[in-house]
Amino acid sequence: MPPLSRKRLSRNSANRTLRSLVRALTDVGTPRERSVSELASDMSKRISQSKPSTFNGKGEPSELELWLREFDKLFDVVECPEELKVNQAAFYLVGEADHWWANSRYGLLEQTNGVFNWDLFKRAMREQLYPLHVRKDKSNEFARLEMGDMTVDEYYRKFMEYI
Incomplete structure (x- = not known):
């Protein structure tokens, strides 16, 4: 193979630079894939701005229903992904309700083979607390x-x- 000329080296370098620039420009319009933790953090901020109620697990069943409805509406407004709803809402459990969640969480996840969504969370809360x-x-x-x-x-x- 003949030695590369200076002209050819500079053309190869220019081609690599051009390819890099095209790749960079293509990526500018493409949204970056966000990590789950970034998305969860963003959701947490958006939800906390609404100052949602906490729930302690005491009182009338209607108090639980009001709290669940509040979060149903909030999740719709902030467009919370299904996979984040349980953890986002669980952050607002206090007292007896928080104690129940801390002790039941892993058992409920195991019973559902790790597929524990918002609807199952609401059902489990209703069954346990009322x-x-x-x-x-x-x-x-x-x-x-x-x-x-x-x-x-x-x-x-x-x-x-x-x-």
Whole structure:
């Protein structure tokens, strides 16, 4: 093979430089793939800006339902990916609810072969924090609900507590 001339070396160098520039320009318009931790951090910031409620696992079942609805709406607004919802919401559990999650998390993940999503999280919370007998009692209360001497607004609010 004949020795490379200075002209040929400079053409090869120019070609490499040109290829690098084309690659760099192509990448400019392409969004960079974000890591899961970057995405989770971004979601955490966006969610915390809304100052969502914490949930302690005590009180009426309606309090849990309100908290879950708050997060359903929040996740829609911030376009939270499904795979991040459970951890993002679990951050806002305190007291008894946080204790339940800390002790149940790995067992629930194992039961579902690691596929534990937001809907399963909500179901598990309802089952644990408001067992069947409590839900039946509330259902019976709802069946016996009468307006009596309540105003329409009071009756409506009471009715909505049971939904």
